[in-house]
Amino acid sequence: MCEDDSTERRRISVVGVLGDRWDALGERAVARVAEAELVGGGARLLRSLDGAAARGLLGSPRRGRGVDAPKVDLVLGIDHLVSELERARCRACVLASGDPGFFGIVRKLGARLGAGRLEVHPGPSSVAVAFARLGLPWDDVAVVSAHGRPLGAAADAARRALGRGARAAVLCSPGQPPEAVATAVGDVAAEGVVCSRLGCDDESVTRLSLSEIAAGRWDGLSVLVLEPARPAGGTRSLCWERMEPPAGTSVVTPAGTPVGAPAVGAGSPTPQASLRWGLADTGFAHRDGMVTKAEVRAVVLSKLGLPSGPDPVMWDVGAGSGSVGIEWARLAPSGRVIAIERDPAGAARIAANASAHGVEVGVVVGEAPEALGGLPTPAAVFVGGGGLAVLDAVLVAAPPGTPVVAAYASLDHAAQGGNRLGSLTQVAAARGVQLPGGHWRLEGTNPVFVAWGSAPGERDT
Ligand SMILES: C[S@@+](CC[C@H](N)C(=O)[O-])C[C@H]1O[C@@H](n2cnc3c(N)ncnc32)[C@H](O)[C@@H]1O
Structure with a gap:
């Protein structure tokens, strides 16, 4: 037992x-x-402690302290460690890798012993050092x-990030x-x-394909x-390849480079991977212009949002070209669009x-509202x-x-949609079209009303 005061005896140093x-x-x-x-x-760090003491990195060893102190190997489990810490009530130190x-x-020590008892001395995290090695x-x-x-959950999360x-x-x-x-x-x-x-002395950093790993x-x-x-x-940008702006639209980056211009060439910096929405209408096959226009889609997606729960289902009702559901699926890889x-x-x-x-969308062929019966519960x-009637x-x-979220072309439907959902806006984009001689004129797209809100919490019966 420690001879020191109770604060000293209650403190657990966690050294990374x-x-x-x-x-x-x-x-x-x-x-x-x-x-x-x-x-x-863990056994590896307890062994490493011996090596550090032998190299004189922990000062002169004192009897019963540091390298000479009793050891508790984590292989026996966190509960065993905690009960030993509680039983000994002495100056205790837990070794952990990187930033503990x-x-x-x-997390586990704090939950069992209380965060106030921990004095944490973090080392650099393995992830920080891995990326440092890669520059x-x-x-x-x-x-x-x-x-x-x-493993499956870890692999899914990694795939979602890559996606x-x-x-x-x-x-x-x-x-x-x-x-x-891998x-x-x-x-x-x-x-x-x-x-x-x-x-460690035998550290290695090896780049390979996933199948080789x-x-x-x-x-x-x-x-x-x-x-x-x-x-x-040489580019790893999703958007650069797929994201030509609508014909005639001028989208200019902060550096002044028009998006879609051949900026990715020899000597130009590789654009960072990014995920975009409000993709060009030309990316969606449609009948007679029946596609929710890029500018409207961007607003609709912002109002739909991305639910935080697991495996959310989104309904795209009266889907037309499917552009809204498809974009939502790109943004929510764990979600399911119908x-x-x-x-x-x-x-x-x-x-x-x-x-x-590159996304999956389940398609139900049928007339809403009847076709909605029996579908999985939606999150958006x-x-x-x-x-x-469908709304x-x-x-x-x-x-x-x-x-x-609902989109309407007609003013009377829009007003009624707004009445039901509580919010209404009109999106009327004017796209820039370049004239001969380099001048620009604006070409209006049809104004569209977007009504949005939430399904009600209490219903009249
Ligand atoms: C329980 S986690 C702890 C992470 C640690 N807190 C950190 O900040 O690095 C243990 C995992 O971290 C990684 N790790 C810890 N030390 C490492 C090292 N020296 N080299 C590579 N990976 C290491 C390994 O993936 C190991 O299995």
Whole structure:
């Protein structure tokens, strides 16, 4: 037992070390390790502590302290560690990898012992160091843990990030090493970098295709960085390839380069991966101009939003070309879109448009509102066709609070849609068309009314 006062006895120091980089610890963290009367941690770090002491990095060893203190190996479980910490009530130190507050032991210790008892000395996270080795920023990376979590869920999250053009970093583990993660992520257009044993003498950083990683054997102490594959030509931007603006529209980047201009050439910087919405109308096959125009679609999508729950379902009722549902599917990769369209030829067009945009959309051929019966419960609904009877049916069928958006060309329908949903706006875009001689004129698109709100919480019976 400690002889010191109760505060000292209640405090648990949690010290993060990346690999064997004990020399990177701050003075105070070193002191906490050296003076500890009980040391907990995984077997690798407990062994590494011996090495650090032998190299003289923890000062002169004191009897019963630091490297000479009793050890609790985390292999016996967090409950065992916690009960030993409570029983000993002495200066205790728990060793953890990297930043212990980042997918680390701080969460579990805090939940059991109270955050106020922890004094955390973070080291650099393995993910930070992996991206440092690659010379890349990581503030836009999806970090996913496969450490003690289901592999399928980690792989799904990584695929979702890749699908929206972002990098993913997967924390691997001995039970779920890089080859298992790469296999689970499967056949996606991505490259991987296996960053193993960072901060150890035998650190390695290896870039390969996903199938090569899947076929290899790797150390579990790894971060697997996944990058969306670069299409031929060197750009990895989804939008650059698919996102020509509508003919004659002038969209200018802050640097003054017109989007769609051949900016991606020799010597020009590679644009960052990004996800856009309000895609060009020309990307959707349609009948007689029956496509929700890009500017209107952008507003509609903003009002629909992206539900936060798992596997949300979106209804695109009176889907026409399917453009709204297809764009929503691109933005919500874990979601499921059901397009309802009465015209069988239109339904086939929706399926073809969806496949051209790399998303799946379920198409129900039928007349709303009857065709809405039996569909999975929606988390968002767009009513692009079918009139007020369809909107009324949607407001009854959708759970309270579900975002509902409707688009109307006619003023009287718009007013009634606004009455039901509570909000109404008009979108009238004037697109720039260039004249001979470099002058511009504006060409108006048909004004469209967008009504939006939520399915009601209480209904009159
Ligand atoms: C429970 S997580 C802890 C993450 C840690 N808190 C951090 O900030 O790096 C454990 C996983 O982190 C990664 N990791 C920890 N140390 C590493 C190292 N030295 N090199 C590569 N990956 C490491 C591995 O994916 C390992 O399985």
